[in-house]
Amino acid sequence: xxxxxxxxxxxxxxxxxxxxxxxxxxxxxxxxxxxxxxxxxxxxxxxxxxxxxxxxxxxxxxxxxxxxxxxxxxxxxxxxxxxxxxxxxxxxxxxxxxxxxxxxxxxxxxxxxxxxxxxxxxxxxxxxxxxxxxxxxxxxxxxxxxxxxxxxxxxxxxxxxxxxxxxxxxxxxxxxxxxxxxxxxxxxxxxxxxxxxxxxxxxxxxxxxxxxxxxxxxxxxxxxxxxxxxxxxxxxxxxxxxxxxxxxxxxxxxxxxxxxxxxxxxxxxxxxxxxxxx
Amino acid sequence: xxxxxxxxxxxxxxxxxxxxxxxxxxxxxxxxxxxxxxxxxxxxxxxxxxxxxxxxxxxxxxxxxxxxxxxxxxxxxxxxxxxxxxxxxxxxxxxxxxxxxxxxxxxxxxxxxxxxxxxxxxxxxxxxxxxxxxxxxxxxxxxxxxxxxxxxxxxxxxxxxxxxxxxxxxxxxxxxxxxxxxxxxxxxxxxxxxxxxxxxxxxxxxxxxxxxxxxxxxxxxxxxxxxxxxxxxxxxxxxxxxxxxxxxxxxxxxxxxxxxxx
Numbered sequence: 001x002x003x004x005x006x007x008x009x010x011x012x013x014x015x016x017x018x019x020x021x022x023x024x025x026x027x028x029x030x031x032x033x034x035x036x037x038x039x040x041x042x043x044x045x046x047x048x049x050x051x052x053x054x055x056x057x058x059x060x061x062x063x064x065x066x067x068x069x070x071x072x073x074x075x076x077x078x079x080x081x082x083x084x085x086x087x088x089x090x091x092x093x094x095x096x097x098x099x100x101x102x103x104x105x106x107x108x109x110x111x112x113x114x115x116x117x118x119x120x121x122x123x124x125x126x127x128x129x130x131x132x133x134x135x136x137x138x139x140x141x142x143x144x145x146x147x148x149x150x151x152x153x154x155x156x157x158x159x160x161x162x163x164x165x166x167x168x169x170x171x172x173x174x175x176x177x178x179x180x181x182x183x184x185x186x187x188x189x190x191x192x193x194x195x196x197x198x199x200x201x202x203x204x205x206x207x208x209x210x211x212x213x214x215x216x217x218x219x220x221x222x223x224x225x226x227x228x229x230x231x232x233x234x235x236x237x238x239x240x241x242x243x244x245x246x247x248x249x250x251x252x253x254x255x256x257x258x259x260x261x262x263x264x265x266x267x268x269x270x271x272x273x274x275x276x277x278x
Numbered sequence: 279x280x281x282x283x284x285x286x287x288x289x290x291x292x293x294x295x296x297x298x299x300x301x302x303x304x305x306x307x308x309x310x311x312x313x314x315x316x317x318x319x320x321x322x323x324x325x326x327x328x329x330x331x332x333x334x335x336x337x338x339x340x341x342x343x344x345x346x347x348x349x350x351x352x353x354x355x356x357x358x359x360x361x362x363x364x365x366x367x368x369x370x371x372x373x374x375x376x377x378x379x380x381x382x383x384x385x386x387x388x389x390x391x392x393x394x395x396x397x398x399x400x401x402x403x404x405x406x407x408x409x410x411x412x413x414x415x416x417x418x419x420x421x422x423x424x425x426x427x428x429x430x431x432x433x434x435x436x437x438x439x440x441x442x443x444x445x446x447x448x449x450x451x452x453x454x455x456x457x458x459x460x461x462x463x464x465x466x467x468x469x470x471x472x473x474x475x476x477x478x479x480x481x482x483x484x485x486x487x488x489x490x491x492x493x494x495x496x497x498x499x500x501x502x503x504x505x506x507x508x509x510x511x512x513x514x515x516x517x518x519x520x521x522x523x524x525x526x527x528x529x530x531x532x533x534x535x536x537x538x539x540x
Contacts, residue, residue, distance in 0.1 A: 071438075101433055166440065
C-alpha cells in the first residue's frame with residue numbers, strides 16, 4: 001500500500017488528467033447544520049489510467065465524481081483537469097450515470113448523435129458516426145428503437161456510445177453497471193475494456209463491487225465509510241492486459257489482490273452496517 | 279379480445295340500449311308507457327330528426343361553428359398554457375408570486391364567467407372561444423409546468439455535460455418533456471374546449487350545436503334535444519378518434535400503458 005499523503009502520481013513532468021487536492025464536500029442540512037460527506041481527499045488520475053474507487057454504500061463516492069464533473073462545487077480544495085482548475089462543468093469529461101440518462105423521447109441513434117449535433121456537426125455526418133458507434137457497442141440493429149423498447153443492458157450500451165462518441169479525455173463512471181444482472185455486467189465490463197483499449201482515456205470508475213474494480217482497473221482506491229469519508233487505501237493492480245473480466249477472476253494474482261484489499265474494505269463495510277443498525 | 283369481437287360487443291351495447299328505449303316509449307306495459315314520448319321521445323322520431331338535420335343541410339352550419347369555436351379555444355388556450363407553463367416552471371419566483379391567483383381562478387366554476395364574456399365579447403363566437411380558453415389554458419398550463427419540472431435530473435445533468443446550451447436544452451430536453459405531458463392530456467383539453475363552446479352556445483348564441491339544443495328545449499321539442507345530443511356525441515367521438523391518432527403519432531417513444539390498451 002502506498003502512502004496517502006502524496007498520492008502516487010504519473011511519470012514526473014506529465015500532467016495528470018484529474019487531480020483532486022484536499023477536496024472536501026459538505027451539504028447544508030435544514031436547520032443550519034452541515035453534513036460533511038467527504039473529508040479532505042486527494043486523488044490523482046494519470047492520463048491513460050483506469051482508476052476505480054470502491055467503498056461501502058453511501059460513502060460519498062458518487063459525490064466525489066460529481067465534483068470532478070463540475071455538477072457539484074466542493075466546500076474546500078481544488079479540482080484540476082489537465083492542469084487547469086475546473087470552472088463550471090467539466091467539458092473534457094464524459095459521464096456515465098448509474099441511472100438511465102438517455103433521453104426517452106429520442107431513438108437510440110438520435111441519443112448517440114446528439115452530442116455531435118449540439119457541437120455543430122451536420123446532422124447526416126453525426127448520424128453516420130452514431131451508427132458506427134452503435135455497431136461498436138453491438139446495437140446496430142436497434143438504432144431506431146426508443147429507450148423503453150430496449151433492455152437495461154442495451155440502454156447502458158446506448159449510454160456508453162453516447163458518452164464515447166464525443167471522445168472525452170476523461171471518463172467518469174458511477175456504478176454504471178450497478179442495476180444489471182451478473183452476466184450482463186461481465187459482458188459490459190469486457191465491452192468497456194475493449195473500447196477503452198482503443199485510446200486509453202483516463203477513467204474514474206466508482207463501484208461498490210470490489211471484484212469488478214480489480215478486474216477492470218489499474219488502481220483501486222478504497223474509500224472509508226461516510227460521513228467524513230476519505231481515501232484509506234490505494235492499491236496498484238498489476239494484472240496483465242488485455243483482460244477478460246470473467247477469466248481474470250480465476251487468476252491466482254487476482255485472489256491475492258482481492259484478499260489484501262478486501263481485508264481493508266470489510267472493516268469499512270462493517271462500520272457502515274454497524275452505524276445503520278442501532 | 280379480437281377487434282371484430284370488440285366492435286361487435288360495442289355495437290351490441292348500443293343496440294340493446296336503443297331497444298330498451300324503443301320498448302319503453304312504444305310498448306305499453308300494464309297499460310303505461312315507461313318512457314312517455316313527451317319526455318323521452320322515441321328512437322324513430324329522433325332518428326328521423328337527425329336525418330332531416332343532415333338532409334336539409336341545416337346541421338352543417340352549426341357543426342362548423344362549434345368546430346371553429348372548439349379549435350380556436352384549444353389553440354389559444356394551449357399556446358397560452360405552454361408559454362405560461364414554461365415561464366413559471368423556469369422562474370420559480372414568478373410562480374410563487376402568482377400561485378394564489380392561479381389557484382383562485384382555477385377554482386372558479388367557469389360557467390359563471392360566461393355572462394361576463396358575453397357582455398364583453400358579444401353573442402358571436404368569441405365569447406364561446408373565451409370560455410373554452412379559460413378551461414383549456416389551465417389543463418395545458420399545469421401539464422406543461424409539470425413536464426418541465428419533472429425532467430429527470432439525471433437526464434438533465436447528462437445533457438448539460440454533453441455540452442447542450444440553454445437553447446439546446448430547451449429544444450432537446452424541456453420541450454419534448456413538456457409536450458409529452460401536454461399530449462397525454464390532449465383528450466381532456468380538447469374535450470374541455472368543446473364543453474366551453476357548447477355551454478357558451480347554450481347560454482346565448484345564434485348558431486352551433488348548443489344553440490340547436492337550446493332552441494329545441496325552448497319549445498319542448500324533446501326529439502330535437504335528443505337529435506342535437508346525438509349529433510354532439512358523434513361529433514365528440516370523431517374528434518376523440520382524430521386526437522388519438524395524433525397522440526399515437528407524436529408519442530411513439532412512450533411506453534404503452536397496457537392496461538388501457540386492452
